[in-house]
Amino acid sequence: MTERLVPGELAPAFSLPNADGGTTSLSDFAGKNVIVFFYPAAMTPGCTKQACDFRDSLASLQAAGYEVVGISPDPVAKLEKFVARDALTYPLLSDADHAIALSYAAWGEKKNYGKTYEGLIRSTIVIDEAGTVSLAQYNVRATGHVAKLRRDLKLDAA
Template identity: 55%
Template sequence: MPATPGRLAAGDPAPDFTLPDADGNEVSLAGHRGRKVVVYFYPAAMTPGCTKEACDFTDNLEVFAKAGYDVIGVSPDTPEKLAKFREKESLRVTLLADPDRAVLNAYGAYGEKTSYGKKITGVIRSTFVVDEAGAIEHAFYNVRATGHVAKLLRDLAV
């Protein structure tokens, strides 16, 4: 199945990025070379679906780590909002801020989508598995917040 224009597919190089985390420290994808990385994009910290997804990733962080995966969440929120989100929900997953949406756009995770029957422009909830060499191994667009982490673990046979 051909990739939708602007979307990434298995085998594509993962766009590199450096973004601030919840503490304002710079985190780059290149810094994770040699390990597999799950990069997930979500619309907004402290909303019900995004909270469920972030808590599910946090609850399964050891499972991912034992299988050789690092997990990074990216949203258009500010580092300050991410810090509040992390504190409020006791999150241990790395959360990165992309307020100008450059990384979201590079991954095709920002654009037109349907929400409650209306076409809007926003973050397309998406997850990418990047291999040790920096290539896309899996690209999942329009994922559901609830149940996504469990499905991802099954898909990765972890």
């Protein structure tokens, strides 16, 4: 597993297929702040809660100068269904081989019910206008994460 990202270091570049049938790259957000959140699986209860929380907060996050991108190991077809089912209004990207999750230290050893396995670690990385990590959070909770993130970024409550 890659070392966890820390504020001040350059964010790893990415270019991944999105739920709209195109490709989204980190470079698409050059000159903007972007919140990149990694989630384990589309259409599961926790990931749905988190994705909808970002959807419901998107206008206020954008007003504060932040774009949002979600990345999971799900295939594009599943992301398309997720977007349609939950009216998600920001890019969802497919990292099927989890290479980008690895580069962001969002893929690694997990424990659940006493079992240890490799998987996606729910993580959020905030990248500034220059492409530098400004905040890196790992093992975040799905519920209440956006509110905590807003506090950490010192944004007014939504």
